[in-house]
Amino acid sequence: MNKKIKFNAKNLDLYYGDFQALKSINLEICEKEVTAFIGPSGCGKSTFLRCLNRMNDLIDSVKIEGEIIFEGQDINGDIDVINLRTRVGMVFQKPNPFPMSIYENIAYGPKCQGVKDKTQLDTLVKESLVKAALWEEVKDRLNKSALGLSGGQQQRLCIARAIAMQPEVILMDEPTSALDPIATAKIEDLMSKLKKDYTIIIVTHSMQQAGRISDKTAFFLMGEVVEFNETPVIFTNPADKRTEDYITGRFG
Amino acid sequence: MEAIKRKKLKEKIVENIFLICACVAVISLLAITFFVFYNGLKPFVSNSYSLWSFLTGVEWRPGSNLYGILYMFVGSIFATLGAILIGVPVAILTAVFIAELAGSKVGKLIRFAVELLAGIPSVLYGVFGLGIIVPYVLKISPMAQGESLLATILVLAIMILPTVISISETSLSTVPMEYREGSYALGASKIQTIFRVVIPAARSGIMTGVILGIGRAIGETMAVMLVCGNPIAGIPTSIFSQIRPLTTNIALEMGYAAGVHQELLYSTGVVLFIFIMIINFTVNKLVKAKVGS
Ligand SMILES: Nc1ncnc2c1ncn2[C@@H]1O[C@H](COP(=O)(O)OP(=O)(O)OP(=O)(O)O)[C@@H](O)[C@H]1O
Numbered sequence: 001m002n003k004k005i006k007f008n009a010k011n012l013d014l015y016y017g018d019f020q021a022l023k024s025i026n027l028e029i030c031e032k033e034v035t036a037f038i039g040p041s042g043c044g045k046s047t048f049l050r051c052l053n054r055m056n057d058l059i060d061s062v063k064i065e066g067e068i069i070f071e072g073q074d075i076n077g078d079i080d081v082i083n084l085r086t087r088v089g090m091v092f093q094k095p096n097p098f099p100m101s102i103y104e105n106i107a108y109g110p111k112c113q114g115v116k117d118k119t120q121l122d123t124l125v126k127e128s129l130v131k132a133a134l135w136e137e138v139k140d141r142l143n144k145s146a147l148g149l150s151g152g153q154q155q156r157l158c159i160a161r162a163i164a165m166q167p168e169v170i171l172m173d174e175p176t177s178a179l180d181p182i183a184t185a186k187i188e189d190l191m192s193k194l195k196k197d198y199t200i201i202i203v204t205h206s207m208q209q210a211g212r213i214s215d216k217t218a219f220f221l222m223g224e225v226v227e228f229n230e231t232p233v234i235f236t237n238p239a240d241k242r243t244e245d246y247i248t249g250r251f252g
Numbered sequence: 253m254e255a256i257k258r259k260k261l262k263e264k265i266v267e268n269i270f271l272i273c274a275c276v277a278v279i280s281l282l283a284i285t286f287f288v289f290y291n292g293l294k295p296f297v298s299n300s301y302s303l304w305s306f307l308t309g310v311e312w313r314p315g316s317n318l319y320g321i322l323y324m325f326v327g328s329i330f331a332t333l334g335a336i337l338i339g340v341p342v343a344i345l346t347a348v349f350i351a352e353l354a355g356s357k358v359g360k361l362i363r364f365a366v367e368l369l370a371g372i373p374s375v376l377y378g379v380f381g382l383g384i385i386v387p388y389v390l391k392i393s394p395m396a397q398g399e400s401l402l403a404t405i406l407v408l409a410i411m412i413l414p415t416v417i418s419i420s421e422t423s424l425s426t427v428p429m430e431y432r433e434g435s436y437a438l439g440a441s442k443i444q445t446i447f448r449v450v451i452p453a454a455r456s457g458i459m460t461g462v463i464l465g466i467g468r469a470i471g472e473t474m475a476v477m478l479v480c481g482n483p484i485a486g487i488p489t490s491i492f493s494q495i496r497p498l499t500t501n502i503a504l505e506m507g508y509a510a511g512v513h514q515e516l517l518y519s520t521g522v523v524l525f526i527f528i529m530i531i532n533f534t535v536n537k538l539v540k541a542k543v544g545s
């Protein structure tokens with residue numbers, strides 16, 4: 001079973017001013033799988049994730065070298081960034097619903113792309129909420145402020161908001177770090193369902209989480225990818241001593 | 253024992269100094285309010301002038317014992333409304349430019365200019381209006397007069413800019429970066445992000461700026477006096493009409509007025525006072541209602 005490669009990073013270097021945060025990253029991310037990034041704090045997981053939808057454009061000091069091929073095109077080149085971001089959605093560490101109604105939060109992305117038809121938006125909102133396992137909880141309060149939801153609900157709303165764009169890839173940066181175990185379980189459950197249709201890349205600090213939900217795992221250390229392999233291999237038979245130290249918790 | 257007692261006494265004294273200072277503001281407010289209302293309500297209580305004629309009259313001729321302020325009231329409202337209509341959009345877009353679009357150098361430069369604008373004494377705004385705006389209005393006016401509602405609106409629109417810009421800018425820059433990131437990550441453009449997420453999120457702060465702007469426009473006296481014309485009668489019928497706002501009416505005549513005339517100038521102050529209170533109150537309510545939803 002040979003899966004299609006969705007993202008292919010080649011010799012990717014990233015600098016914040018003079019500080020090199022990513023060092024020659026080479027990584028192939030397959031379609032319709034869950035890929036997890038693990039590694040100690042500050043090793044560049046978020047930085048790399050944000051390369052994949054060009055979110056680092058927002059930071060002035062960032063300079064990038066090397067290529068990331070997405071569907072045959074180098075996204076660091078002269079591409080339509082907006083089009084890229086509609087195809088590669090993102091869920092952030094801290095739930096960040098907009099201060100608007102639940103409905104408007106989900107309709108926001110499609111509206112920005114020019115979707116105006118009310119019935120079309122209605123269906124999209126409902127479908128996205130159903131997929132994100134939030135519909136039952138909010139269907140009677142769609143016009144209430146999204147800020148009134150609990151943290152876990154807010155995060156599922158953010159996932160629904162990303163789904164509403166019908167992206168090909170969803171990037172998640174520690175999506176459950178602010179949530180309790182029950183909400184976390186719901187979101188993990190959701191991810192394994194979503195992977196049928198989407199390519200999912202998740203940053204996590206929880207080894208258990210990476211083990212439970214991901215197909216492949218990349219271990220980052222000080223701006224480099226130390227090891228990248230099938231998740232069971234990483235966790236039971238890592239090739240690199242540093243990987244083993246990290247996952248067994250022996251890491252300094 | 254003695255030492256502890258002395259320490260406690262010291263604390264008490266210091267505390268009371270704070271309290272006394274805080275009281276200055278409150279007492280001033282009460283004193284001004286009482287003074288203006290006491291004098292301003294006198295003529296109606298003692299029946300030396302009819303409240304109805306005062307509020308609905310459209311002529312102010314102290315010589316003929318005619319004191320109507322309706323036309324002034326209308327003038328004040330039109331001037332403020334016009335200034336808000338022109339000044340607020342310009343101010344908000346400027347704030348957006350400084351906070352979201354301009355590079356740090358250009359942004360700083362504009363912010364500096366705005367601060368200077370805020371520091372210019374209002375009489376100089378008036379002189380500027382008289383020297384530049386009034387002659388220009390004269391050229392295009394069908395009524396052959398430069399001092400007018402239009403000139404007043406333009407001067408006031410400029411005067412409210414610094415207030416509205418700096419408060420809006422502050423509230424725009426306190427909008428969390430997460431909102432912007434969320435919006436960009438959903439494929440929104442910069443302009444979409446600004447107008448659909450950032451400005452709505454800063455709405456209550458911007459409205460505060462607008463309220464203060466309204467307050468400034470209604471209360472402005474010196475600058476307005478030089479460019480509004482100060483007619484003794486007539487509801488303004490076009491933007492080229494002259495107006496006599498409530499504020500300038502008081503300032504123009506308080507110096508020499510006596511008796512009922514003087515008391516009715518205080519009454520004008522009462523109307524101004526109530527008017528500003530009502531506006532603050534309603535706008536506040538509107539903002540709260542909108543944000544709450
Ligand atoms: N905006 C920025 N400007 C300068 N340096 C930055 C910036 N963002 C991140 N860095 C630096 O880049 C390195 C990688 O940061 P990154 O956020 O990618 O780490 P991370 O692996 O996601 O860590 P964590 O697990 O704590 O989220 C860190 O050393 C960090 O200090």
Ligand SMILES: [Mg+2]
Nearest residue numbers: 045046047173
């Ligand atoms: Mg991170």
